[in-house]
Amino acid sequence: MTATEASHPVAHESRSAARSARRLRAFFAERAPARIYAVYAVLWVLGLQGTLALLAPERDWRLGGSLMAEIATVYLALLFIRVVDEQKDLEYDRLHNPARPLQRGAIDVRELRIAMALIVVAELALTGWRSPLLAGWLLLDLGYICFLVRLERWSAMVRDRIFVNLLVSYPVQAMLSVHIWLSFREASGGGPGAHAVLGAVLCACVFMHFEFARKTGARVVPGATLYSNVVGLRGSAALTVGCALAGTAVALGVVRPWELRGMATLAGWLPLTALGFLWAGAEQFASLRTATWPSGPAMGYLAWLYLGVFVAALAVVRPGFGG
Template identity: 45%
Template sequence: MTTVTAPQVAARLGRFVLRMFRPHIFATYALLWVCALEGSAVALTGRSWRPTGATWVRVVSVVLALLFLRMLDEQKDLDYDRVHHPDRPLVTGAITAAELRLGMAAATVAAAGLNAALSSTAVLLVLSALGYGLLLAVLERLSAAVRDRQLLNLVVTYPVQILLGIYVYGSLAAAGTISADWRGAVLLALSACVFLHFEFARKTAWETPPGARLYSAALGPRRSAAVTAGLAAGAVGCQLALFPPAGPAGLPAGLTAALPAWGLWRFLAVRRGGWPLPAAMGFVIGTYLNLIVRALVVATSR
């Protein structure tokens, strides 16, 4: 039996993170999402927003939660990956399930420890998202429908993202930075539409390669594209409901909204390949940057 030392385990986990988690992507997404959600929540009180130490705790906590879920997904998808992705680290033995579980435990302890500095509510909220992820692993193991039906799987798995949004918003309310009201639900709906727009965009295509898990395979390319565009429209509608379109943030918001419209036109016109992902990614980045800039420089009166 080969003994693996602690430094070797750390190195294997590090290589897994660099390959399967891509920190520059996930950390950037977490930074934009948390700052846009927190900044918008503060701006709606009529004050301009500035990031604080608590902001960085929330950003790092969301990164840790996303890493936890990525490690969990690697284990949940093992049977599928053996057939369709034989080069994945868990399949090849580049990392073991026990090492991934160790990484998940470390992420949990780190997230709980960081949020203990904020409030007990923040600890409970971030742990609830991780706990829901573990519940999903059990559900997918027990139910073939949840595991294999793409749309049902999305309905069951997406709430973990909502719980992370509730963690950000709820920890702000627990700290007394904001007073929770109905606009919090609209903010969470906005971020849900932004995330789901990209989720559908990356899984919408005219062709379905063998083993691919695409929403367009279940809905058809045109209907999947309509849902993708509709989610972007929902995000724009939520933004307009919360903030007036005029002012310094108005033009960027309009330009960002043009990206999914162009993506839909191109997808339907070309009739091959997938939804143009640069447009979907640009919509995510543009929407969140617009909200952050607004929060930094525009104090609302609403």
């Protein structure tokens, strides 16, 4: 700190805060772009709540403040995950991704932890007014995310064995899906019970398709976290394709388009068209135009399937949907 800064500590702190804010804004723009993370949050919430509305059509499912708050809650949770992962993967990224913000000094750990604290405060504001259960469940999920950092440092098996890591890290996504279900129940005065597991299975299949796709490589890369390094190219590709097919089957089983009439029938079959993204990804990968399964079609499948379920839900339960 210079002599001038020491004589004006408030001004110095203000400049430091503004600098950190700019660095965090640049970090999120690079590592968690809104066009991906915000869209994912919107479609995940709408797709799963649409699934729940189809499973419990008697409930009053509405587009309102609670639904908007849940989208914001999930979006901030995704940002929290991104911030934690940036710190958790520090050693791996030093070897394999040295150009990332934390590794190249564009952001530091202190600033990332400030962002985590601010996100927690915002999350409590978004959930606390709806119900203590939503706030408590979210804090449990965020706490588990932080616990995973310690777990990977303690356990070489969790850190180095990709399928074990997936087993212990997927509950983060599952708990967010449960949060969306709890939000639906809070807003609608009830909702599907045991058979809501179909919604959880749908979200698991959709997420796993993207997870396996982005870590399926055409060749073995020593030290890289690829599922294909463990089960081979064919095995990893089979998991990628199988999850997409299973997700589509579950979506169609929930919507049951063959039982619909009129325009609702067209909307009901919309989730099936998400397989076009599966075909596109498989074709690009099989022709060796990409070293790994292309993430664009994998994300496209995820987004389009959720959108298809949401549109189908609107067509089927439209009388209960409104302002």
